[in-house]
Amino acid sequence: xxxxxxxxxxxxxxxxxxxxxxxxxxxxxxxxxxxxxxxxxxxxxxxxxxxxxxxxxxxxxxxxxxxxxxxxxxxxxxxxxxxxxxxxxxxxxxxxxxxxxxxxxxxxxxxxxxxxxxxxxxxxxxxxxxxxxxxxxxxxxxxxxxxxxxxxxxxxxxxxxxxxxxxxxxxxxxxxxxxxxxxxxxxxxxxxxxxxxxxxxxxxxxxxxxxxxxxxxxxxxxxxxxxxxxxxxxxxxxxxxxxxxxxxxxxxxxxxxxxxxxxxxxxxxxxxxxxxxxxxxxxxxxxxxxxxxxxxxxxxxxxxxxxxxxxxxxxxxxxxxxxxxxxxxxxxxxxxxxxxxxxxxxxxxxx
Amino acid sequence: xxxxxxxxxxxxxxxxxxxxxxxxxxxxxxxxxxxxxxxxxxxxxxxxxxxxxxxxxxxxxxxxxxxxxxxxxxxxxxxxxxxxxxxxxxxxxxxxxxxxxxxxxxxxxxxxxxxxxxxxxxxxxxxxxxxxxxxxxxxxxxxxxxxxxxxxxxxxxxxxxxxxxxxxxxxxxxxxxxxxxxxxxxxxxxxxxxxxxxxxxxxxxxxxxxxxxxxxxxxxxxxxxxxxxxxxxxxxxxxxxxxxxxxxxxxxxxxxxxxxxxxxxxxxxxxxxxxxxxxxxxxxxxxxxxxxxxxxxxxxxxxxxxxxxxxxxxxxxxxxxxxxxxxxxxxxxxxxxxxxxxxxxxxxxxxxxxxxxxxxxxxx
Ligand code: SF4
Ligand code: SF4
Numbered sequence: 001x002x003x004x005x006x007x008x009x010x011x012x013x014x015x016x017x018x019x020x021x022x023x024x025x026x027x028x029x030x031x032x033x034x035x036x037x038x039x040x041x042x043x044x045x046x047x048x049x050x051x052x053x054x055x056x057x058x059x060x061x062x063x064x065x066x067x068x069x070x071x072x073x074x075x076x077x078x079x080x081x082x083x084x085x086x087x088x089x090x091x092x093x094x095x096x097x098x099x100x101x102x103x104x105x106x107x108x109x110x111x112x113x114x115x116x117x118x119x120x121x122x123x124x125x126x127x128x129x130x131x132x133x134x135x136x137x138x139x140x141x142x143x144x145x146x147x148x149x150x151x152x153x154x155x156x157x158x159x160x161x162x163x164x165x166x167x168x169x170x171x172x173x174x175x176x177x178x179x180x181x182x183x184x185x186x187x188x189x190x191x192x193x194x195x196x197x198x199x200x201x202x203x204x205x206x207x208x209x210x211x212x213x214x215x216x217x218x219x220x221x222x223x224x225x226x227x228x229x230x231x232x233x234x235x236x237x238x239x240x241x242x243x244x245x246x247x248x249x250x251x252x253x254x255x256x257x258x259x260x261x262x263x264x265x266x267x268x269x270x271x272x273x274x275x276x277x278x279x280x281x282x283x284x285x286x287x288x289x290x291x292x293x294x295x296x297x298x299x300x301x302x303x304x305x306x307x308x309x310x311x312x313x314x315x316x317x318x319x320x321x322x323x324x325x326x327x328x329x330x331x332x333x334x335x336x337x338x339x340x341x342x343x344x345x346x347x348x349x350x351x
Numbered sequence: 352x353x354x355x356x357x358x359x360x361x362x363x364x365x366x367x368x369x370x371x372x373x374x375x376x377x378x379x380x381x382x383x384x385x386x387x388x389x390x391x392x393x394x395x396x397x398x399x400x401x402x403x404x405x406x407x408x409x410x411x412x413x414x415x416x417x418x419x420x421x422x423x424x425x426x427x428x429x430x431x432x433x434x435x436x437x438x439x440x441x442x443x444x445x446x447x448x449x450x451x452x453x454x455x456x457x458x459x460x461x462x463x464x465x466x467x468x469x470x471x472x473x474x475x476x477x478x479x480x481x482x483x484x485x486x487x488x489x490x491x492x493x494x495x496x497x498x499x500x501x502x503x504x505x506x507x508x509x510x511x512x513x514x515x516x517x518x519x520x521x522x523x524x525x526x527x528x529x530x531x532x533x534x535x536x537x538x539x540x541x542x543x544x545x546x547x548x549x550x551x552x553x554x555x556x557x558x559x560x561x562x563x564x565x566x567x568x569x570x571x572x573x574x575x576x577x578x579x580x581x582x583x584x585x586x587x588x589x590x591x592x593x594x595x596x597x598x599x600x601x602x603x604x605x606x607x608x609x610x611x612x613x614x615x616x617x618x619x620x621x622x623x624x625x626x627x628x629x630x631x632x633x634x635x636x637x638x639x640x641x642x643x644x645x646x647x648x649x650x651x652x653x654x655x656x657x658x659x660x661x662x663x664x665x666x667x668x669x670x671x672x673x674x675x676x677x678x679x680x681x682x683x684x685x686x687x688x689x690x691x692x693x694x695x696x697x698x699x700x701x702x703x704x705x706x707x708x709x710x711x712x713x714x715x
Contacts, residue, residue, distance in 0.1 A: 260693075
């Protein structure tokens with residue numbers, strides 16, 4: 001353990017085994033102090049950023065039926081719906097009124113909407129002149145399968161239609177054992193990485209997430225982190241990493257114990273330490289609430305994520321914290337940091 | 352990890368904590384003002400470890416709030432109501448008895464009973480509810496009536512506090528909860544709860560109870576209009592009283608919940624506030640055996656993390672907690688023993704179910 005700590009203090013990279021040992025055996029404070037040190041190294045000015053955006057889920061109809069998902073409706077379910085462009089337009093106008101700079105556009109894997117539908121949607125949104133952060137890798141893979149196009153072609157066409165960047169969702173745990181078990185119809189770990197690599201190569205920035213605390217082993221968490229770090233070494237295209245604990249209510253895994261705040265802070269800190277090449281780590285106030293999110297600023301997080309003018313996915317799993325921009329600023333300032341609005345690529349928005 | 356504490360400019364306080372030297376008020380203020388949450392928490396955690404080892408306590412208790420009618424109407428309180436309010440209620444002696452009967456099948460070890468400063472319930476009522484509880488559940492420990500209520504009861508009985516307490520003890524009172532302390536500073540009391548028993552009065556009642564062998568707790572309501580200096584003076588007054596009598600069991604920092612109070616324009620406390628109040632209190636109150644992170648108030652997540660910031664107690668499996676929830680606490684009403692044991696274990700502590708006096712009932 002001492003050697004690992006010394007490595008980190010010296011600014012050296014740790015390997016997955018080191019990380020695993022830290023997560024298993026290191027004291028909460030040891031992890032906090034190390035993660036905080038790295039955060040300060042990467043971000044010498046005490047800024048904590050956030051983005052004003054709205055989560056727009058264009059459909060909840062999905063053929064994937066992931067066991068950890070409380071959001072989707074199966075295609076047979078009459079309650080499923082697809083947003084009309086009118087509804088989309090309204091949501092975007094509201095977002096802009098609230099000072100929003102981007103739309104986080106994600107949805108279920110719809111069984112039969114043609115690829116052109118998504119291109120049209122992008123062009124429609126782009127007409128409102130707003131950054132589109134949309135279509136996580138499972139959606140991109142799904143579009144490729146349905147249309148018979150390659151991932152490269154799909155991404156090129158999406159980009160031409162107005163897509164600006166790609167959210168890191170659908171990564172869950174990048175390990176095929178885990179994916180086979182809980183989301184067999186979703187893209188594989190290789191495919192997820194493949195979409196991100198191609199997107200980065202085409203000049204798009206993306207984020208990466210990790211949803212932990214379900215059926216994965218601690219080793220598999222490091223398989224995930226390793227894949228993210230390796231790709232980042234090749235492309236440098238990830239802007240941020242967002243680890244968040246699985247919320248089991250209303251899913252197939254309802255009743256499974258939730259990862260506790262303690263487990264969250266440790267995982268957050270270890271992510272900060274391990275992903276030495278990813279600039280930003282986001283706190284997950286949506287799952288942890290404002291208090292733990294504030295505390296996480298001392299465990300490696302330097303970003304408060306989004307104001308989430310609308311959030312449906314975690315809310316479907318029975319968790320509904322709400323924060324306005326004002327509250328986020330207060331929480332950040334209360335912890336001794338300077339709150340700053342940013343855009344997706346982490347350039348600061350002028351006050 | 353010492354170098355991190357040094358870097359945070361708290362090396363001298365670390366020294367004192369290690370040598371078990373008492374912290375000065377200035378030290379307390381510096382800890383509160385330090386921007387380095389982890390460094391402050393680390394110090395609180397050191398003290399906790401020394402005093403309580405790996406034990407993290409909880410209690411299986413029942414809360415009974417016999418009435419919310421109150422003549423004080425403190426500005427920070429969402430519970431107390433004027434007698435004429437349509438939300439006002441009071442329980443009869445029988446109602447109190449029924450509450451106890453309802454849960455006779457549960458392994459409850461303590462009844463925690465408090466209420467408002469009622470304008471016209473007679474002294475006899477308070478004796479009757481104590482007796483009623485004991486007649487239904489003879490072995491139960493009754494922790495009841497804050498120092499503010501005790502002072503009121505003494506007036507009702509037209510007897511000095513010590514005699515009043517003796518009568519209450521005969522009727523079944525076993526210990527006294529820590530409420531009503533708020534912040535002792537006269538400035539704060541004037542601003543927020545002018546009609547309430549003064550800070551000195553509160554301490555006097557607590558010390559009197561201690562002298563009669565009654566254990567009590569102490570609280571501090573933080574996160575409203577008090578200054579850091581006022582917090583530290585509050586802690587210092589408690590520490591001094593404890594030096595005199597040794598009768599305090601636990602200190603419980605209480606986060607102010609603004610909703611539905613006259614001070615609803617204030618924000619809720621932040622996670623940083625909650626953890627700092629735990630950690631600073633743990634460092635400063637070197638003569639208090641226990642620091643409690645009341646999970647109903649700050650939520651199970653924060654309570655769990657607080658176990659690493661100086662707290663060694665998360666309070667209980669509370670079924671009906673009205674006071675905080677009237678003030679809009681969004682935390683669950685009750686947590687099962689399993690859930691409590693789970694979060695404690697995950698935090699690396701040994702869950703210990705305790706009685707009121709920190710007697711060990713079961714280790715998990
Ligand atoms: S997680 Fe996404 S892909 Fe899986 S079922 Fe839910 S909406 Fe569909
Ligand atoms: S805090 Fe106590 S004394 Fe003050 S109004 Fe509320 S119930 Fe009454």
